[in-house]
Amino acid sequence: MSTNALARLHLTQGTVSITKRGPFELESGETLSSVDLRYAIYGEVNQDCSNVTLVCHALSGSSRVDQWWPDLLERVFDLDRECVVCFNIIGSCYGSTSAASLNPATGKPYGGSFPQVTVRDWVRAEKIALQELGFTHVRTAIGPSIGGMQALQWAVEYPDWVDRVVAMGTTQLSALGLGLNHIQREIIRLDPEFRGGDYYDGPGPRTGLAQARAIAMTTYKSGELFHARHGRHPDRKGSAPWQSPDGRFDIAGYLEYQGKIFWERFDANAYIAITRAMDLFDPDRDWNGAAWQRVRAKVLLFGISSDVLFPDSDVRDFARQLSEAGVNCTYEHIASAHGHDSFLAEPDKLVPVVKNFLAHDVHAAIHHPAAAHAGNDNGGNDNAGDDVIGHDAKPVPRHTAPVADSYRPIRLVACDGNQA
Numbered sequence: 001m002s003t004n005a006l007a008r009l010h011l012t013q014g015t016v017s018i019t020k021r022g023p024f025e026l027e028s029g030e031t032l033s034s035v036d037l038r039y040a041i042y043g044e045v046n047q048d049c050s051n052v053t054l055v056c057h058a059l060s061g062s063s064r065v066d067q068w069w070p071d072l073l074e075r076v077f078d079l080d081r082e083c084v085v086c087f088n089i090i091g092s093c094y095g096s097t098s099a100a101s102l103n104p105a106t107g108k109p110y111g112g113s114f115p116q117v118t119v120r121d122w123v124r125a126e127k128i129a130l131q132e133l134g135f136t137h138v139r140t141a142i143g144p145s146i147g148g149m150q151a152l153q154w155a156v157e158y159p160d161w162v163d164r165v166v167a168m169g170t171t172q173l174s175a176l177g178l179g180l181n182h183i184q185r186e187i188i189r190l191d192p193e194f195r196g197g198d199y200y201d202g203p204g205p206r207t208g209l210a211q212a213r214a215i216a217m218t219t220y221k222s223g224e225l226f227h228a229r230h231g232r233h234p235d236r237k238g239s240a241p242w243q244s245p246d247g248r249f250d251i252a253g254y255l256e257y258q259g260k261i262f263w264e265r266f267d268a269n270a271y272i273a274i275t276r277a278m279d280l281f282d283p284d285r286d287w288n289g290a291a292w293q294r295v296r297a298k299v300l301l302f303g304i305s306s307d308v309l310f311p312d313s314d315v316r317d318f319a320r321q322l323s324e325a326g327v328n329c330t331y332e333h334i335a336s337a338h339g340h341d342s343f344l345a346e347p348d349k350l351v352p353v354v355k356n357f358l359a360h361d362v363h364a365a366i367h368h369p370a371a372a373h374a375g376n377d378n379g380g381n382d383n384a385g386d387d388v389i390g391h392d393a394k395p396v397p398r399h400t401a402p403v404a405d406s407y408r409p410i411r412l413v414a415c416d417g418n419q420a
Helices: 003-009 070-076 119-132 146-157 175-190 206-220 223-229 250-263 268-280 312-324 339-345 347-359
Strands: 011-017 036-042 052-055 083-087 138-144 162-168 298-304 329-334 365-367
Touching: 011 119, 036 119, 052 146, 070 347, 083 119, 119 146, 119 268, 138 146, 146 162, 146 268, 162 347, 175 206, 175 268, 206 250, 206 268, 206 339, 223 250, 298 312, 298 339, 298 347, 312 329, 329 347, 339 347
Parallel strands: 052 083, 052 138, 138 162, 162 298, 298 329, 329 365
Antiparallel strands: 011 036, 036 083
């Protein structure tokens, strides 16, 4: 990105420690003595924080919203007047504390000993980070997929902090989604180079991570889209499967390519940690069946017609559940053949609705427009992939003693050119 383009974003980047006054207690009961969150801030916050939007990234995203969701940043927000903040989540590999970070107790990477994290942990960490940076309020929390889970958890944990929530392709995972995530993690663990997660002195489980990503890609798109792009055509970059034992169909070439470019930019331990947190997302369990009654924010949910991972019917049912709990919830249906990745692939269907929701007081509704079908596809092996404490909230651990900053840069490739 050019210097002029970056200047228009009014971008500030850095890392913030959330353990300056003591260790961070995770929902599991384990603690991390030192936690840093990588952040990006676009624009400038006003005096009462009434212009702040928190963007929560999806599985493989980073704090750099301009690099994985530019359409949202550039077309929804006026960065001369508004402020957009994004944190890289704990356990990810783009600058925040993770399995690749040095464990202060050993001086070596955490590796397989890195503790389990949850969406609730991420949100509590983000609130502390916001407070450390001087923020006192978030007008809107917005995110796709796992990012949507975070936005919703924000509204539950800290109802006085958030005014509006936008979540795309988000609800609890179904049994199918849980099963697919389990298979992906097991494939990574079965790679001999995984070594129980302690692989940072070696190449790491590249084959396992690539195969996990290939499986995931089949849930991010749709059968209709795959048929249109690949059909039963032979691999455009190799021999046909009926001509050679090594030949393959075009879809196989696409999935192999997606796996390769993924292991070049992502970390297997991060993949395991984040998909596990995705599985565990269940605010009603956290709040004994009364989570959604806590929400005061206005909520906009997007369901996508061809989403395999978070079926449109599940999102619609979730919207009804929120409405029945007294939440001002609007449901928006997107007709698309792009599957779960529609939030990235078809911004024209998303941006106008988000802008309208953020600009006006929205009355609860279930909206199912007769939208046009999916847009054109390029058909190539492309790179399209795809925290004040609320009432009765689990308190942020008391800060009892200063802890030294122990963050170290991760071993992986540079963080910021990625998609969700």
